[in-house]
Amino acid sequence: MTAAPLNISEFIDRGGFSAKQIMIVGLCLIFNMIDGFDITAMAVTAHQIGEEMGLSTDKLGLVFSFSLLGMMMGAMFLATLSDVIGRRTMIIITLLLVGSTVVLTSLVDSLTWLIVLRFISGLGAGAMLASVATLASEYSPERFRALSVTAVTAGYPLGAMMTGMVASSIVPEFGWRGMFVAGGSVTLVLAIVAFIFIPESLQFLCKKQPANALQKVNNILAGFSIQPLNEMPLINQSDGAVEVDRQGILEKMLSLLTPELRRSTLTLWATFFLCISTLYFLMSWIPKLIIDLGYSAESGNLAFTLFNFGGVVGIVMLGSMASKWSLSNLISIFAITAAILMWVFAAAASWTAVTEVLLMTLIFLIGVSLQGGYTGMYAVAAKLYPIEIRSTGVGWAIGLGRLGAVIGPGLAGYMLATGFSITSNFLLFGIPMLIGGLFAYQLKVR
Numbered sequence: 001m002t003a004a005p006l007n008i009s010e011f012i013d014r015g016g017f018s019a020k021q022i023m024i025v026g027l028c029l030i031f032n033m034i035d036g037f038d039i040t041a042m043a044v045t046a047h048q049i050g051e052e053m054g055l056s057t058d059k060l061g062l063v064f065s066f067s068l069l070g071m072m073m074g075a076m077f078l079a080t081l082s083d084v085i086g087r088r089t090m091i092i093i094t095l096l097l098v099g100s101t102v103v104l105t106s107l108v109d110s111l112t113w114l115i116v117l118r119f120i121s122g123l124g125a126g127a128m129l130a131s132v133a134t135l136a137s138e139y140s141p142e143r144f145r146a147l148s149v150t151a152v153t154a155g156y157p158l159g160a161m162m163t164g165m166v167a168s169s170i171v172p173e174f175g176w177r178g179m180f181v182a183g184g185s186v187t188l189v190l191a192i193v194a195f196i197f198i199p200e201s202l203q204f205l206c207k208k209q210p211a212n213a214l215q216k217v218n219n220i221l222a223g224f225s226i227q228p229l230n231e232m233p234l235i236n237q238s239d240g241a242v243e244v245d246r247q248g249i250l251e252k253m254l255s256l257l258t259p260e261l262r263r264s265t266l267t268l269w270a271t272f273f274l275c276i277s278t279l280y281f282l283m284s285w286i287p288k289l290i291i292d293l294g295y296s297a298e299s300g301n302l303a304f305t306l307f308n309f310g311g312v313v314g315i316v317m318l319g320s321m322a323s324k325w326s327l328s329n330l331i332s333i334f335a336i337t338a339a340i341l342m343w344v345f346a347a348a349a350s351w352t353a354v355t356e357v358l359l360m361t362l363i364f365l366i367g368v369s370l371q372g373g374y375t376g377m378y379a380v381a382a383k384l385y386p387i388e389i390r391s392t393g394v395g396w397a398i399g400l401g402r403l404g405a406v407i408g409p410g411l412a413g414y415m416l417a418t419g420f421s422i423t424s425n426f427l428l429f430g431i432p433m434l435i436g437g438l439f440a441y442q443l444k445v446r
Contacts, residue, residue: 012202013142020223024139025148027198028132029155031091031190034098035071035125036159036308037183040283041102042067042118044167044301045176047288049114052176057288059111061413064284066115068405070122076399078123079130086208087135087201090127092194097124099187106180126402129156138203150319153378157311157371160283164305168298199223206232256385256393264384265393267439268377272401274436275335275374277408278342278429282307282370284409286363289422293349295356306360307367314372328380328443334373335437341366342430346423370433373440377401380445404432 012021042049046060055063074094082090101121108114133152140148163183170178199220205213209232218228256265286307287300314334321330345362348354378394385393412425 012139017141017144021139021141024198025136025151027193028136028152029158031095031132031194032129032152032155033159033162034095034187034190035128036156036161037102037163037187040160040163040304040308041167041179041183043284044164044287044304045171045179046284047291047297047300048171048176050288053109053111053114055111056417057413058417059413060288061284061410061417063111063114063118064280064409064413065406067118067122068280068402068409070119070124071126072122072399072402072406074123074126074128075130075402076126076396078127082127082131082134083204086204086210087131087138088194088198089200090131091135091198092191094124094128094131095187095191095194097121098128099184099191101184102180102187103184106177106184129153129398135198135201138201147319149378150315150375153375154312154315157308157315157367161305161308161312164287164301164308167304168301171297171301256396261385264443267442268381268384268393268397269400271436271439271443272377272381272397273404274432274439275370275377275404276401277404278338278433278436279370279374279408280405281408281412281425281429282366285412285416285425289425290359292416292422293359299356299360303360303363306364308371310364310367311371311375314368314370315375317368318372318376322376322379326445327376327383328440328445331373331376331380332437332441334369334376335433335440338366338370338373339430339433339437341369342426342433346426346430349426350423373437377440380440380443383445384443 042064046064049055050057050060078094079090085093098121101117101124105114105117105121108117132155133149136148136152137145166182167179170182174181200216202217202220205217205220210216214229214232217232221228255261286304287297290300290303291297318330318334341362345359345366348358348362377397381394381397408429412429415425415428416422
């Protein structure tokens with residue numbers, strides 16, 4: 001038995017990046033792909049669902065909005081339960097919740113049940129991101145922590161990209177219902193994988209000290225070839241992974257609006273809101289918009305896949321460039337570029353001689369600039385706030401930003417139902433990206 005060190009994070013920060021730690025981060029990335037699937041499964045099947053159930057575009061937009069409302073509430077409120085029941089438990093619960101409701105979605109035949117199940121799926125998916133990002137951060141050494149969180153965040157566009165590819169095989173053969181059966185079943189299997197392979201957060205065990213906490217800590221440390229401890233280690237009170245309990249949730253939220261932080265906080269919230277409204281407009285409607293231009297369902301799925309592949313490329317590009325240039329300046333450039341490309345797409349879509357290759361190229365480039373810039377906002381949020389309120393600042397920025405995700409797809413659905421053209425939608429939703437890019441420049445974060 002060895003004596004306990006000053007704090008548990010020393011075990012992770014002083015050690016290497018072992019195969020088990022890489023496995024944990026890798027599984028967190030895969031679990032976050034469920035977040036991408038939760039939205040995109042509906043996006044790639046919206047046209048077929050609308051035709052079978054007789055739903056107009058404004059009704060489909062309502063379904064998208066309720067799903068995203070669930071994600072917003074899950075990120076802001078449900079995810080906080082992980083501080084009570086544990087990261088591992090929350091991940092397992094959300095996988096079970098998302099998996100079961102996605103499977104049940106394949107059985108619906110009414111708008112009401114479609115909305116209810118998509119909302120519940122959204123709750124689970126929203127809580128998923130916060131839980132897996134936190135766990136991956138806590139099991140990563142300091143020098144690899146940013147890379148791990150970025151990799152886990154990239155799970156969303158990776159999951160969306162895979163969904164578009166899988167839909168081209170499943171939907172023609174088994175219909176839209178087969179897509180939800182397949183996705184939900186895989187998610188339920190992943191819940192079993194999480195139960196077997198995902199350990200509880202060491203930070204959580206040391207902070208909450210549930211029954212047999214020392215034994216549980218030693219069992220986890222044994223997997224890292226660390227000698228067992230004879231007493232519980234301390235948690236680092238300055239560690240950003242776990243906050244001290246000196247304030248309640250309301251007090252922490254209000255501390256984001258103190259005079260020295262108010263301007264940065266409001267600017268950050270506005271930037272998240274504007275960028276995410278455009279992101280989820282595209283995430284929800286790209287396949288149907290391409291189909292409405294007269295192309296096949298396969299072309300719609302290809303456009304969706306390219307948009308999300310572009311997102312993965314954009315995330316890598318921003319991450320590699322951020323070590324040399326100001327992060328907020330890069331985000332501003334990416335966002336303004338996305339707005340310009342959306343307006344170019346709107347113009348190209350109205351050309352009689354436009355080619356499918358040109359439209360697909362533009363969709364890919366929009367994905368690179370829009371999703372790359374948006375993902376960088378997570379790092380900006382983390383850098384803006386002091387350690388003691390950092391997770392609160394990031395959580396509220398993401399949660400309030402998702403309000404834009406609720407409004408964007410619903411507004412687009414209403415516009416399409418009332419006769420606005422695809423060109424008009426791209427022109428309109430390019431404006432929030434432009435303004436968001438200008439706001440991002442004001443944040444002045446390196």
